[in-house]
Amino acid sequence: MKTLSHRILVMGVSGSGKSHIGRQLAQTVGATFIDGDDYHSPANVAKMASGTPLNDDDRSEWLDTLAALFADYRARDASLVIACSGLKRRYRDRLRQGDSALQILYLEGTQELLLERLETRAGHFFKGDTMLASQLADLEPPDEEEAFNASIALSPMQIVDQFAATLPLPSRTLS
Numbered sequence: 295m296k297t298l299s300h301r302i303l304v305m306g307v308s309g310s311g312k313s314h315i316g317r318q319l320a321q322t323v324g325a326t327f328i329d330g331d332d333y334h335s336p337a338n339v340a341k342m343a344s345g346t347p348l349n350d351d352d353r354s355e356w357l358d359t360l361a362a363l364f365a366d367y368r369a370r371d372a373s374l375v376i377a378c379s380g381l382k383r384r385y386r387d388r389l390r391q392g393d394s395a396l397q398i399l400y401l402e403g404t405q406e407l408l409l410e411r412l413e414t415r416a417g418h419f420f421k422g423d424t425m426l427a428s429q430l431a432d433l434e435p436p437d438e439e440e441a442f443n444a445s446i447a448l449s450p451m452q453i454v455d456q457f458a459a460t461l462p463l464p465s466r467t468l469s
């Protein structure tokens with residue numbers, strides 16, 4: 295009996311709600327939650343904390359580590375939600391590794407609302423409007439083929455419920 299499992303990427307710029315909503319989504323669909331930021335190297339964290347945006351090279355090993363986690367859970371038919379900025383299309387293709395079943399939730403918001411969210415968030419290494427501007431500059435928004443797009447003006451549960459409704463039921467078993 296094959297059980298449907300999910301691999302889900304929650305993407306967006308800093309402050310879009312990836313960690314907060316990704317955690318709630320994982321609970322809703324019965325998946326493990328991994329915050330991609332926990333896998334940044336100390337050098338990357340120090341670089342961002344100093345106000346210097348990451349570049350493609352900085353992100354390379356980090357993306358491969360997260361891609362390996364998706365592949366491991368897929369091989370075990372286990373459900374996983376990863377919160378990861380996934381700013382560029384080629385980053386998301388790297389995380390997907392040809393897994394057409396990988397689902398993407400894209401959290402979209404205005405720069406004003408994003409800044410407001412970053413200001414309300416305490417004790418995070420990622421700060422400042424220049425850093426957010428660099429993220430928005432790097433962002434290649436997915437189209438509707440690639441991702442489900444949710445406005446961060448909605449409540450976390452509204453976003454989770456809307457996205458979860460698009461998924462095949464994870465508990466349904468297939469004979």
Ligand SMILES: Nc1ncnc2c1ncn2[C@@H]1O[C@H](COP(=O)(O)OP(=O)(O)O)[C@@H](O)[C@H]1O
Pocket residue numbers: 306307308309310311312313314315377411412414415416446447448449450453
């Ligand atoms: N939909 C939402 N509505 C209101 N506040 C939110 C929403 N999503 C996230 N937040 C809050 O916004 C801040 C940034 O969320 P976070 O998950 O840290 O974003 P990211 O991981 O994308 O940087 C946190 O204080 C979080 O509690």
Ligand SMILES: O=C(O)[C@H](O)[C@@H](O)[C@H](O)[C@H](O)COP(=O)(O)O
Pocket residue numbers: 307308309312313331334342347348353379380381420429
């Ligand atoms: O790709 C990047 O430049 C980083 O991953 C960045 O997008 C990420 O957002 C920061 O690590 C801050 O973490 P939060 O997104 O949780 O604010």
